[in-house]
Amino acid sequence: xxxxxxxxxxxxxxxxxxxxxxxxxxxxxxxxxxxxxxxxxxxxxxxxxxxxxxxxxxxxxxxxxxxxxxxxxxxxxxxxxxxxxxxxxxxxxxxxxxxxxxxxxxxxxxxxx
Amino acid sequence: xxxxxxxxxxxxxxxxxxxxxxxxxxxxxxxxxxxxxxxxxxxxxxxxxxxxxxxxxxxxxxxxxxxxxxxxxxxxxxxxxxxxxxxxxxxxxxxxxxxxxxxxxxxxxxxx
Numbered sequence: 001x002x003x004x005x006x007x008x009x010x011x012x013x014x015x016x017x018x019x020x021x022x023x024x025x026x027x028x029x030x031x032x033x034x035x036x037x038x039x040x041x042x043x044x045x046x047x048x049x050x051x052x053x054x055x056x057x058x059x060x061x062x063x064x065x066x067x068x069x070x071x072x073x074x075x076x077x078x079x080x081x082x083x084x085x086x087x088x089x090x091x092x093x094x095x096x097x098x099x100x101x102x103x104x105x106x107x108x109x110x111x112x113x
Numbered sequence: 114x115x116x117x118x119x120x121x122x123x124x125x126x127x128x129x130x131x132x133x134x135x136x137x138x139x140x141x142x143x144x145x146x147x148x149x150x151x152x153x154x155x156x157x158x159x160x161x162x163x164x165x166x167x168x169x170x171x172x173x174x175x176x177x178x179x180x181x182x183x184x185x186x187x188x189x190x191x192x193x194x195x196x197x198x199x200x201x202x203x204x205x206x207x208x209x210x211x212x213x214x215x216x217x218x219x220x221x222x223x224x225x
Binding site: 005031035041042043045048053059062087089090098099100101102103104106 | 156157169203207209214215216218
């Protein structure tokens with residue numbers, strides 16, 4: 001089976017930096033994804049890590065350590081519009097070319113003034 | 114990235130009826146995925162739809178309740194059959210055209 005853990009809620013101040021952690025246990029690991037989801041909307045793709053290391057994309061960065069089953073999403077220069085849920089998801093290979101994306105419960109981030 | 118559209122965007126249905134949700138991707142993809150997101154919860158995979166073969170269902174989901182069609186490489190439908198209020202949820206279509214995985218805007222279903 002798969003197990004994905006991330007904090008339920010976090011609060012941070014506008015302009016600050018926040019790190020959202022995600023730990024996972026899975027077989028057939030084939031990538032870790034981060035999504036942003038505003039209330040009432042569909043998830044929006046943020047990042048995808050398949051190799052160890054840091055992927056930077058503007059104000060958002062994502063890190064992966066496969067040996068530790070650990071990832072984090074780093075948000076810099078926080079803005080009020082960054083208040084949303086952040087979903088960690090792990091893709092695992094099944095048989096052949098089939099794969100499956102399993103989601104954590106999400107971290108609700110509240111950005112305050 | 115991929116552009117994924119879904120129809121309808123929302124619906125209110127009576128219990129016992131069925132609703133078919135359509136999903137269109139702007140590029141050809143081997144696999145399309147259907148997820149459900151119940152209020153206040155994360156996404157749960159219902160099934161994986163491969164073109165030319167039967168869909169693969171996750172534990173807790175069965176074909177009689179959620180029949181899926183996949184007639185070509187850009188289109189899929191999910192039917193929610195014999196609906197009950199417990200089926201009230203957001204249903205999301207997803208595809209992975211180039212490694213990353215993207216989602217459609219979702220279909221908000223309310224069953225009375």
